[in-house]
Amino acid sequence: MLRRRGSCESAFAVAQAVVASWWDAGRRDEVIWPARLGRVCADLPEGEVAVLARDVVTYPEAVAVTTVLCDRLWRQRVLEDTHGQMPHTLAEVPRLLTELARRLGRPWLVEQLASSSAGALFAWVRACVRRERGAVSEEEVWAVPVAHRPRGLAAQLRELRLQHVGSAPVGGRQSRAEQAYQVGLAHARSYAARHGHLAVPKYGRHEGFALGPWLANQRTGVAALPIERAQALHRIDPWWNGPWPISWRRTYHRALVHVQKHGLVDATAGFPGTSLALGEWLHEQCSRYDDLHVGQQRLLADLGIRPAHARSARPRRNSLAQAFAAGLDYARAFAAVHGHLATSKSTRQDGFPLGQWLMSQRSRARMAEKETDRSRALSAIDPWWNPPWPMAWQRAYHHARKQCGSNQLLVPGDGFAGVGASARSWLYAQCALFEELHPRQQDLLREMGVTAEAAQARQTAWYHPTGARIDFAVGLAHARDYVGVHGHLALPHPVQHNGFPLGRWLTSKRGEAGAHARRTPAPWPGMQALAALDPWWFPPWAFAWQRDYHRLRLLLIAGLEPPPKLRSWFSEQLAQRHALLPGQQRLLQELRTSLV
Template identity: 40%
Template sequence: LALARAFAAEHGHLCIPYRHEKDGFQLGLWLSNQRATGPQLPPERSRALSELDPWWNPPWSTLWQRIYLRARRLPGAGTVTPEQGFPGTSENLGTWLYQQCQNYDSLHPQQQKLLTQIGITAETALRARPRRRNIAEARDQALDHARSYWKQHGHLCASATDTHDGFPIGQWLSNLRVRARRGKLDPAVARQLDAMDPWWAPPWSSDWQRTCYTVRDLIGSGHILAPENAFTAFADELGQWLYAQCVAYPDLAVQQRQQLATIGLTEQTVAAARPNPATESPSLETGLYFARSYAALHGDLNTSPSDRHEDFPIGTWLSRQRRQANLHNSKFTSPYPADPLLTAIDPWWNPPWNADWQINHRAARKLVEDGLDLLPRQGFPGTPDWTGQWLYTQCVDHPHLHPGQQHKLAQLGITAADARTARPRRVTQQASFDTGLDHARSYAARHGHLAVPRSESHNGYQLGTWLADKRKRATNGRLPRNRADALNTIDPWWNPPWGLPWQNAYHAVKA
């Protein structure tokens, strides 16, 4: 309401477009919601808005009201002359006014009353003549608006929804770009636009050109480019865009590279560019950068959703890519666009088996890399409890595994012949608890707590399930004191008397 009051004080009405924002608040959407509430809108709210603008919620469309208000702002408003074809109005507004005269009898009585205030009565409506289109005049007016927009912004890459002094400059330029591509644009108009902005109709997307101009202006105002520092002087979206240009630099048009060179991105500087890991909406290029780095360190892209790499949420990003790839493949026959790029990093980045299998395989591979021989015939001695049990299960199921899984097991030294000789791993109850406790310590060292959801796994170990079992035993008084003390040492609130969701939320806010 405070923002609506400020808008009404400045503009004299509240019939604003749906997408209008004020100080970061979606005022247009808010007013639309108030209108949509209808009779359920509390009377005090309706009164407060009506005091600001009696026609904030007209029985006709708000678009009608906005165009009417444009007519009210005409010089000499109240003296439009329908019988002369509405001279002094723009072509669009004059046409609209003529349509109101034609439909005068079907208008709401209050609409007729409002039109009377600008000189359209029942009598003058009968004598109205259509607005004559003056093409040369309309063109010159549009070019004047373009010139004014260019002086203010330094370019003519307005978005399709942009207006300038009430003129739909974005839509007008968009229409001219279409005509230019078809070779139907008036050369005289093209010359004038080219003189203002040579890239007003670029062969690449207007969004690219508009963003390039935005970055140019920011650098001109003092922003430091610093590709090697992840473009941190720029907002997240612009930083992502700049890094994407560095990745795509060899494939850009010569003229694009020339424009980037003027802001400091050259063939030499793009080589040192890094993406910002703190981004909220990672671009594909940013995600691929950290995916390559992660795979270079771990040998694959077997991540859990909570995994981070160099402060980048690699687990969350890859989980999103897998969901989008699976959804894409269910709807289209063409491959998911990012699939070839991620497959080049890890052929099994989105395997047909579940992610837990991948994580368990990585845990076993780490043991092999550390020098341990996996001996199926002896029950996998030297392996942790959970990994040993998992390996034995794979041996039992070996004939039914996917060929890709069999191949990955062969990388660990477990062939079909080895699998047939496998014996189960014998584990004592204490050894089983110690394994879980080791995973709990590792998890807490990384996250600072043991508020682990039941579904959470840690390095292939079902830590969430293990802790849920220990909480249940502790609640029922069946968990030995020494084991409870060991867990309390790691996290005093591993089994809070309030619900685990509260504890999870607390740690999220703390983080």
Template identity: 40%
Template sequence: MRKRSESASAADGGDAGIAGLEKELADWLRRQCANYGTLHPEQHHLLARIGITAETARAAQPPTPPAEPDPLDTAFAHARTYADRYGHIAAPAGTVLDGFRLGKWLAWQRRRAHQGRLSPARAKALAMIDPWWNPAWPLQWQRDYHRLRTAATGADGVPPTNLPRSLYRWIRVQQETWEHLHPGQQGLLTALGITPHTPVGERPALATRPYPVSPGLAHARTYAARHGHLTSDKHTRQDGFPLGTWLGQQRRNARAGTLSATTSAALASLDPWWNPPWPYTWHRTWQQYRTAINGSTPLPDALHHWIAQQRARWHTLHPHQQHLLTHSADSTDHSTRSGTP
């Protein structure tokens, strides 16, 4: 009778009464209260005989904690805020908006998209915020384009004017490499009134002072003769010369419009794709893929996975990337092993 009276006190006092029972019985009563809604009507009847009703079962349950905000909803809300403010979400990786690491989150979504692991629903939601949130070209190009779009006073077919000198240089680089640009890049520039033949700013005067030929060119020629390309690792040294570092600097100069025409032409003669308009990491992986399928060893699993990703996002690749993949093998007998699209 002592246990039954304590059970009745549980009905009157909620969890305070249950706490006074023996541990095994108290735990059992708490489980009945927690699962009251799933019990059989006869079980309800038996519990009512010891004072446990629907009301007392609810009283004995701990209060439901307030729902935490969905992190995904929070991320998309910040992405929309950034897009409303700047007109795009090509945010640098270090961007923090109202305490949220938006740049890092967006970088992670792009990485998952490149790996083929981003859900179609999430990719569509991001594309609704910014159609070019994950471009097929380097994200730095997209940021430079938005910098130009923001600074341009002209639009709708009218060439932009009154721009900083650095942007004029950038535009000239795009005009000079127009045929290598992705159709999407060409369309974005054309919408700002920029075409290959649009006069933009004053052309810099031709240099009249002779400059010595960089020693890097000689080492680049040696490397290209040995390997057939200039897609070297940044740590590559050629006969003691830091060729990888030097080539990286030439690519940066080319993007900034400060690389001399002589050096640019010399490097292009050694390797037409020494400075590709797509991410350099993609080009290095393609070189590894091409070497592997033209060799006698089986294709590594990592390259099998990489080529599967290229098939999955084929429509987003630059036409020249598609061409390089299609013609990677030296002969058609590699087609099965290589997985050429």
């Protein structure tokens, strides 16, 4: 066999792992191996015969499995049976199981293996599919995961002999990994008991435990998952590792709850009785039924959707217009009270989820190539129901507009007197960023009295503390004004600028930037804006050094004689310049040029 096919050596390692797992399982229908074991155990120590004779007894089956695995024809049939999709169980490769049962003379093997969703054979089938997709190399197809490799004979014998003399009790202390797995498994049982499934969102938590990430890790490494662990999860939820998105299973479970309450869905009648979103989702599954995974088709059958139903399914078009009309009535009622449609996601109007409904309408409007009848109807209620800027800005605008009144104009120069603290901070930030706003945003601000000329006053306007968290744009505006006068941002912590605590604000920003750099290599969001004002606003050396540098620099620019202490500091830095950082050396060279 090795002479005929070069890949047989790798295939034999996979086959050995497969038959070793069957040997360890001790299947009750097996009669060939016990008889063979009786013929070879005469000269072997009693009690150790099952370990020592494993590879000898299972050798013929390992060779037979090898002949199938290394046959290109059978790999092609595996791909045909799975339709190029990742299998959920070995039942999706029936021809492979039938062939193995025939060659091994064990007809019962088909039924025994069909429900398997773990082990060396399952991992090999998945690897064949992934190889066809180009996701793995040919060598990885024959790689046997550590958890599925046959246990070494020496280790098993040592364990048996220690147990015989009473030195190693069976079921000893669990490893840390096993303890962690048992904790996750307990939370999985608790979640399934409450929700009926294990379709936990990727970042979902249950009773404080990160169950979503834990299950995602188990799914990612399912091919290498020990058989007993995979079986434990399978007993909790047979579809815990379906080869489709978790979101699909979660929506399916909502449909299953509907079926349990109201009976099977009627696809041919347009899914009457279901909610709008659920009816649309069910019709979408029917429209792409042939492309779904066989497991998904099996689950849909539990809802009453079989191939014949899918082909004759009708969409929920009749109720879409009625649902929109109802939502429009609620939108009119909300606007009549508040004067706008700048709702948050959680906003409800008389129990109707208006915020979620408007989010859906905005999404549809942005996907449409041109204005639709629906968007025109909503624009008639509020022209800015779907602005090209974030809705948070629109909500803050209406909040400030409500505080200043419909006829009262604001005066930025007096610090927006008469306006609440949060609205005042937001308005000051708009002045600081006025030139960067959308033209229509600027128009809306002008309606309140915030014009381009008034916004320019931000450079000299006196800051009024509000007690609220300082907006970054407010601090940036004062930093820009300070740099325009002093040329740097190396100011001490107590320094204020026009009443604004600029020194304290910059210290906090340096702290945020440092903490961000320790967590991730990605740039801190505000780094670019502050570095554009002063490249050394957050130097990698002591900040006292940077302040002394700028004190000396400003004195030289003004044509004044530096005090002896600063001259001495400069001489010391020149003497040890080779120990300084490149940026410090460059700054010192500029000072040296100024002195000359």
